[in-house]
Amino acid sequence: MKKPLSSSDRIAQYLFIAPMVAFLLFMVAYPIFYILRIGFYEYSLSISRDMDWVGLENYSYALTDKSFWMAGWRTLVFAFWAVLIETFLGVALALFIGNRDFLGRNVVKTGFLMPLVATPVAVALTWKLLYDNNFGIINHLLRKIGLSYPAVSSVDTVLSAYIIIDIWQWTPFVMLMVIAGLSTLPAECYEAAMIDGASRFQILRRVTLPLLSPTIMMTLALRIVDALKVFDVIYAITGGGPGTSAETINIFLYKEAFTNFRFGRASAYIIIFCLLIMVVVFGFSWLQKRVEVDY
Amino acid sequence: MKARSTMESIFRGAVYRIVLLAVLFIFIFPFIYMVLGAFKNTVDIVNPEKLFSFKPTMRNFISLFERYRFAGPLKNSLIISGSATLLSLIVGLPASYSIACYRIRSLQSISLLVRVIPTIAFLVPVYLMFSKLGMVGTYRGIILTHMLIGVPFTVWVMIPYFQNIPKELRESALIDGASQYKVFGEIMIPLSVPAIMTVSVLTFINSWNNFMFGMILGNARTRVLPTLIFNFLSHAEINYAGLMAGASLVTLPVIIISICLQKYVVQGLTAGAVKG
Known part of the structure; x- marks a missing residue:
């Protein structure tokens, strides 16, 4: 039986959450309400400072705006390859390092941490x-063997160059997540498998990976959401160029708002982008419930 | 027979080390490259033959402070990241405790939702709001936006942590007549020091590294370091050596933090890896 809250308890409970509620109202609820509203307006600082009601025009414009969907497609391609490769490499590295204790383990871990925190x-x-x-x-090294990689200076290779940076940056994240997951796996499962005479490969396939699947799913979800939001590195190196060849959706939206100052249209696009992200998030949490294993 | 297997295990150990070090080298090479570049003259940095063989100079660092006024943005970054971290704790800790005790699901979901909403979705309305309120270019404006990352992260780490503290501890203290505030301040907070460290370290790093909010909401007086080094690029010719010096100095604090407080950084980054 839970005892009913006394009135002083209730006051304490409200006081504890009051700063949070105030913060969420001012910095989350109001901005979200605001962006939903300006999505229905023509609100462009370059034309005038007035807001003109245009109804769903911004949204219908989005449907036919080829550059918006191209940016979306580019982002998907980027996220797909980056996350796929870093998951594969990260899991492999985690299994390679594992929970093995060796001299300099902490130095090694710090080294892998650097791309993540820099x-x-x-x-x-x-x-x-x-x-x-x-x-x-x-x-310089490629030239010595007669090759060249124009990387971010060519339309053909720019996306791959950014995928490489993303892999470098985030493979350690997958690795650390999986190592954290490995450290919680129950020893009994391994003992049982050994007694049954399972080979190392069989243990990996039938015991380790299935037990790790919730961790891997969680990692995938976090990585996909963040990869879809990629901005800093691309914006700093080429601003989405050459041309628009590396303009991911976040960069497209940023330019629409803060270079073209078309806030109304940018808001509508941003809302569409948020909805797509929500679909991914809910899709994943649905999937996650399916792969949940009990041990 | 026995000798052979020891030989084999030594050999395997050596191969293992070499592979590991090779992989590690790939991940830290850009940092080596960055720091080397920071000490190079303009003539040496444009010559890839001179990767390691060059006469080091401090010139880039000196001009960083003298010509590019590095000190101002450095101070701004410290003030903003420090305040954002402290305020995220002040807002997030009591709320997480309350959410954990009374299972306020709605508040929990909202704060976690904020984590997945892209920055740009906040930046646009917040920029327009702050323009009207005269908060563009102020410390408090930038700090508030950095809390949009700090507060949800605090909640994300702290709720499961508070939930794992045995309920009896709290209940017996309440029965003994301690107030809710006393239980929170004198029992729960001291018990949560490791988790609070994790949250502080990661919130500080995230705020320090944040690029988008500072770029739009900062001005000449409140410019933060990522914006400053990004602005180096817009100068007519790219001064790569200067850039590397700037990049090294910006990255140095977070690298020091992650060496000294590695355990907390790893815990923060992998928070949520394992349920419970």
Whole structure:
């Protein structure tokens, strides 16, 4: 039996959540209400400061705006390859390092941590130099064997160059998540498998990976959502260029709002983008419930 | 027979090390490259032959402070990240505790939803709101936006942590006549120091690294470091050596934090890896 809350308890409970509620109202609820509203207006700082009601025009414009959907498609391609490869590499690395105890384990872990915590803009500038056609070390080495990789300076390779940076940045994240997951796996399952004479590969396939699947799903969900929102590195290196060849959806939206100052249309597009992200999130939490394993 | 298997295990150990170090090298090479570049002259940095062989100079760092006024944005970044971290805790900790005790599901879902909503969805309305309120270019404006990352993260880490603290602890203290505030301040907070460390470290790093909010909401007086080094690029010629010096200095604090407080950084990054 839960005892009913006394009135002083109730006051305490309200006081504890009051700052949070105030913050959410001012910084979340009101902005969301505001962006939903301006999505129905023509609100463009470059024309006039007035807001003109246009109903669903911004939304219907979005449906036929090819550059918006191209940006969306580009983002999907980017997120698909980046997340696929970093998941694969990250899981492999985690299994390779595992819970093995060796001298310098902490040094190794710190090394892998660096791409994750380093300031993305600083990382971006470093990669800009690494990739540079004339001064960069990558092309210098490639030239020696008669190859070249125009990276971010060519329309054909720019997306792959950004995928490579993303893999470098985020593979360690997958690795750390999976290592954290590994450390919680029950020892009994392994003992049972060993007694049954399972080979190492069988243990990996039939015991480790299935037990890790909730962790991997969680990691995938976080990575997909963040990859769809990619911005800093691309914006800092080429601003989505050359041309619009690396303009992901976040960069497209940012330019629509803060370069073209078309806030009304940008708002409608942003809402569509948010809805797409929500679909991904809910889709994943639905999937996650299906793969839940009991142990 | 026995000798052979020890030989084999030593060999395997060595191969394992070499592979590991090779992979590690790929991940830290850009940092080595960045720091080397920071100490190079303009003539050396444009010559990839001179990756390691060059005469180091401090010139880039000096001009960073003298010509590019690095000190101002450095101070701004420290003030903004420090305040955003502290305020996220002040807002997030009591709320997480209350949510954990009384299972306020709605509040929990809202704060987690904020985590997945893209920054741009806040940036546009918040920019328009702040313009009207005269908050563009102020510290408090930028701090509030950085709390949009800090507060949901605090809740994300702290709710499961508070839920795992045995209920009896709280109940017996209440029966002994302690007030709710005393239970929170004198029992729950001291018990949560490791989790609070995790939250603080990650919130600070996220705020320090944040690019988009500062770029739009900052002005010449409140410019933060990521915006400053990004602005280096818009100068006519790219001064790569200067850029590398700037990039190194911006990254240095977070690298130091993650070396000294590695355990907390890892815990923060992998929060949610395992349910419960």
